Amino acid sequence: MIRSAARWIERGVRVDTSAFAQDMGISRSTLFRRVGNREDLLGDALHYLSERTLAAAKRSWEREEGDAVRNAAGELRCLAIMREYRSVLAASAGFRRFLDDEPVLAIRLLTDPDGRVQPRVIAAHVELLRRDVDDGGFVPAVGLDSLCYAIVRLGEAFLYSDVLASRTPDLDAASTLLGALVTGIPGRPR
Template identity: 70%
Template sequence: MRLVSLNANEIVRAAAHWIDRGVRLDTRTFAAELGISRSTLFRRAGNREDLMGDALWYLGNGTMDHAIRVFEKENGDAVRSATGELRCLAVMRQYRSDIAGNQGFRRLLAEEPTVAIRVLTDPRGRVQPRVMAAHVNLLGRDVEAGGFVPAVSLESLCYAIVRLGEAFLYSDVLASRAPDLDAASTLLAALVEGHVPASERTAGL
């Protein structure tokens, strides 16, 4: 039993741990485990979908940070990898792969598809605006480093990237087809660079 001094951030981290382990986020059971009432949970973290959104963002942000570290460990501060792949594209590819491979996340999509998609893709929700901002920052680094020149504003480009990424990452729920991450990487590379880089051409569509 936890102490009632838990703050909102601690509650979100605990919820993220539940989702990561594939445990359904039942607010009654969750509050009981934390040692607080459901009303206290609501006051500190919002309703169930608010809490789920914050927890999913916490997991997604950690996944993005990990993808950046993976690239930097292999390539340092370079804006392209040894194979010529643009840094932001490599990071996004790793990010999507890690999310798709998270069994807790996949279980949430399988067991609560309607709620999960609503929370993940609501343009006014707790997840998509933050994901959009993270992508603007990610691509902005490469623009500043001279990696590429966007054909449209970063905000417009990242909007297209995030929505296209969602279409492929959640395609099993949205379109009853298996996620094709290679196709997503190929299309996103073309979207960012204006053509399909040589390193992506073998992925196919």
């Protein structure tokens, strides 16, 4: 059911529990027993989309760069993967429609520190960066949990800036700032 709800979001279809339950061939009460309320369903569907997008970005790196920690331009694997992840999310017409049609709900579901999306996204980023640390790519100035919390929050600020601050999302600025956050500013002591 989570994958079906994710497909509805991708297609730009509003996930109405009555219509969704009917499409699944079950009653609303059965839907509620299986996945919880609408926000639970949407949160899990958004996490599924996030997880799938991050996995695709990792596969893209592996196809192009193999096990390398840095690409030919010197960019860390984790930063390149995060950049592609944000780019794909920003380009998703269905995801953007959800943000446009239900901005308050979308932001609450995506950024709730106790919700179904943000804590899992932070955990996925910790694993992504841990791999670069373990493979010798870099040594972060702060612990991975704190660093990834900052990375995800900063990424959200740019990715959802049109909804949060009436600003056009600037993913290039996000990548530059996240690169400085992760690798430090050249010439400055750590």
